[in-house]
C-alpha cells in the first residue's frame with residue numbers, strides 16, 4: 001500500500017473499551033472520529049481489532065524536552081516525536097531550554113515546523129519566560145504568542161524564575177494573551193550543588209541535599225503572587241508532600257493554579273540513589289515514600305491536575321560517570337502510561353476516565369491547545385491511543401524509541417502496552433510498532449497542507 | 450579412613466631425639482634461637498626449647514619465637530587471601546644459630562619463604578631445619594637437618610598433624626590417596 | 633576482600649582481621665629490613681582527583697613497603713579538567729595493568745562507581761570520596777585507639793564500651809561518617825558534637841548521639857575526643873559567625889583540655905588548625921595521638937592493600 005493510499009484510508013476500530021468501560025467500534029476518517037457505536041462497518045477501511053484494548057483520547061504531555069535545536073546528539077524533534085507516539089501521545093509541549101533557547105518567535109516557529117515535518121505528534125513549543133533563561137529580563141512573550149506557534153505556555157524550566165519581581169511581571173504580562181507561566185520551583189540558594197533529596201539518606205551518603213522546602217517556598221510565593229495579580233500559574237513536576245499541601249491550600253482559596261506530577265515521582269523513591277546509578281539522578285530529585293504517596297493522593301483528589309513526563313534525554317556519557325558529574329533527567333515518554341498505570345490504576349486511586357483527564361484533556365486545556373484533549377467524540381479530532389491493560393513487559397532498551405537510553409525503568413517489569421496511536425486520523429503506531437518515518441512525514445505534509 | 454602413623458608418645462620421643470641432635474650439632478645450647486613456623490611449628494619449637502632446657506640445665510635461656518612466612522609466599526596471587534599470624538623474633542639473630550621448626554616438610558616452598566623472611570630480620574651464622582614429618586616431593590633444593598619421621602607418601606594423600614595445644618588431641622595420621630581407594 | 637569502599641557494612645570480624653594484620657605490619661617497621669616482598673610485581677595507582685599529599689604519601693609508603701610498584705596519578709588540574717572523564721581515566725589505568733587503585737575524589741560515591749562500572753578490574757580503595765567516607769582513616773583511628781588501650785595485647789580485640797566524642801564539622805566530614813560505622817561496629821559508643829549548622833539534617837539512621845554542647849560532652853568524661861578540621865571555606869558560608877566564636881564554643885582549648893581525664897585520648901585526623909579547633913597544648917599533650925595516627929596510617933593501609941591484592945581476584 002502506498003503512503004498516498006494510506007493517507008486516505010479510514011480506520012475501523014472494532015471492540016475497543018472506552019474509558020468509561022463501554023465497548024464500542026470507532027470509525028476514523030478524514031482526520032475526524034466519524035462514528036462511534038456498535039456493529040459499525042466502513043467500506044475500504046483498515047480494520048483494527050481492539051478487543052481487550054482501552055481507547056484513550058490521544059495523550060498530551062505538557063512537559064517534554066525534545067533537545068532540538070542544539071542537543072541533537074540526545075534527541076531530535078523527530079526522534080522525540082517517535083518516542084511520544086510509542087508512548088501513546090499525540091501531542092507534546094516542547095520545553096524552551098534548547099540552544100538557541102526558544103525565546104523568540106523565530107525559534108518557536110522553527111520547532112513548530114520541524115514537528116509538523118516529523119508528523120508523529122503535534123509539537124507545541126513552550127516559550128522561555130526570560131531571555132536565554134537567564135532570569136534577568138522578559139523574553140518577547142507577546143511575539144511568541146502571536147507567532148504561528150501561538151505560544152501560551154511560558155517556562156524557564158531547568159531554572160526557576162527566582163526573582164520575585166520578574167515572576168510577578170511575567171504572571172501579569174501573560175494575561176494579555178491568556179498565557180500561563182509554568183514554574184520550575186527551585187529556590188536556587190537553598191539548592192546550590194544539590195545532588196539528591198535532603199534527608200536521612202543524603203546525610204548518610206554525604207551528598208548535598210535538595211530540601212523539600214526549596215520547592216515548597218517557591219510554590220508558596222508563586223501562588224500568592226498569582227493570587228495578587230489574578231494570573232494563571234502552573235507548577236511543574238511537584239515532588240513533595242508539602243508542595244501538595246500548599247497547592248491544596250491555594251486551590252481552596254480560589255487561586256488559579258494548576259500542577260503536574262511526573263510518572264517517576266509517582267513511582268520511584270530516593271533509595272535508588274544508593275547504588276550511585278546516575279539514571280536515577282533527576283531534578284527535582286526522587287523523594288521519600290511518603291512524598292510518593294502524597295503525590296498519588298493529590299492526583300486522586302484533583303490537587304494535582306495532570307501527569308507530565310519531563311522527558312529529558314541525555315547521551316550515554318552524561319550518565320556513565322560519577323554521580324556529581326552526571327546530568328539530571330530521565331526519558332519518560334515511552335514508559336509514562338505504564339508507570340501511571342502501575343502507580344495509580346493498579347492501586348485503585350484513579351480509573352481510566354481519570355487517566356483521560358490527567359493525561360489528555362486537562363494538559364491540553366492548561367496549554368490552550370486546539371485539536372487535542374477533546375475526548376472521544378463523534379466529529380472530534382481523530383487523536384487516540386489503544387492500550388492493552390492486561391499486558392506486562394520487561395521494559396528494555398527496545399521499549400525506547402527516542403535517541404537516548406537514560407530510562408530508570410530498564411529491566412523493570414511494567415504493566416500495559418500501547419498497541420496503536422492515531423494522530424490526525426492516521427496511525428503513528430500500529431500493532432505495537434512505530435510506523436516508518438517516511439510514511440508519517442508524508443501524512444504530515446498531507447494533513448498540514 | 451585415616452591411618453595413625455605417630456601417636457602422642459611417638460611424637461614426644463621424636464622431639465626428644467631432635468632436641469638431642471640439635472644440642473649435639475650446636476655443641477650445646479649457646480647462641481641458639483629456635484623459631485617455629487605458624488601454626489604447629491611454633492608449638493613444636495616451644496617443646497623443643499623446653500626439652501633442651503631439661504637436658505642441659507645450664508642452658509637457661511634458649512630463645513624461642515615464631516616466624517610467619519605469609520608475606521613471603523610465592524603463591525599469594527593464586528589462592529585465597531591468607532591470614533598472617535604474628536612474628537615474634539626474640540632479640541637479634543645476628544651471629545647465632547637459628548633452628549627453623551615446622552610440622553611437615555613437603556615442597557620446600559614454605560621453608561624457602563622462611564629463609565627469605567629470616568634474612569629481613571638479620572644475619573644468622575647458621576640456619577638449620579627441624580621437621581616432625583618429612584613426606585618427600587621436594588620442589589626446591591631444600592633438606593631438613595633434623596627429622597622426626599620420614600613418611601614417604603603419594604601426592605594424593607593428606608598428612609594430618611594434631612598437637613594438644615592447638616587441636617586438643619595429638620597424633621600424626623595419613624589419609625586419602627590410592628591406598629585408601631583400594632581398601 | 634574485593635574492594636575497600638566504606639566502613640558501613642564492614643563486619644566486626646573483617647574489621648578486627650584488618651586491624652590485626654595492621655599490627656603485624658606495624659611490627660615490620662621495627663625490623664632491620666622494613667620492607668616485605670608480598671606485592672612484588674603488583675601495580676598500585678594512587679588516583680587523586682583532590683590534593684591530599686598526606687594521604688597520598690601514606691598510601692605510597694604502604695604500597696612500597698609491600699614491594700608494589702606505585703604510580704601516582706594526580707588527576708586534579710591535568711587531563712581531567714580538560715574533559716577526560718573518570719571512565720576514560722579508569723580505562724587508561726586498566727590498560728596500564730593496575731592491580732589496585734587508591735582513589736580520592738570530590739564526588740561522593742565515585743569509588744563505588746569505579747568498582748561497579750566494569751571499566752577496570754582492579755581492587756579499589758576509597759581514599760576519601762566527597763563527604764561520604766574515608767575508610768582507611770577510620771581504620772587507623774580505631775587501630776590507634778585499640779593500641780592505646782591495649783598496648784601489646786590489642787590483637788583480636790574490639791572497642792567494646794569505649795566512649796568516643798567526635799567534635800566539629802560532621803556535616804562535611806567523611807572521617808566522621810567512616811568512624812561512625814566502624815567504631816560502633818567495634819562496640820564503641822559515638823557522640824557527635826557540633827554547631828547545629830554542621831550536623832547532618834537527619835541523623836535518625838545513625839547509631840550515635842548528637843549534641844551541641846561541648847562542655848557537657850567533656851564533663852561526661854569520654855575515653856576519646858576526636859577533633860575534626862574546620863575547612864577555611866566554611867567560614868564564609870554562614871555555618872557559624874566567625875572562627876573566634878567557633879573556637880570559643882566548639883574548640884578544644886586549654887581550659888577544656890584541662891578538664892579531661894589524663895587518660896583521655898585526643899585525636900585529630902590532620903591537618904590541624906591550631907588555636908581554632910584544637911589548642912597546641914592539647915595537640916602536643918601526652919594524650920594526643922596525632923603523630924601516632926600518621927605512623928599507624930601506613931600500617932593500616934599496608935593491611936588494606938594486602939587484603940585486597942594478595943589473594944586471587946576471584947576471591948571476593
Ligand SMILES: [Zn+2]
Nearest residue numbers: 157158184236
Ligand atoms: Zn524542571
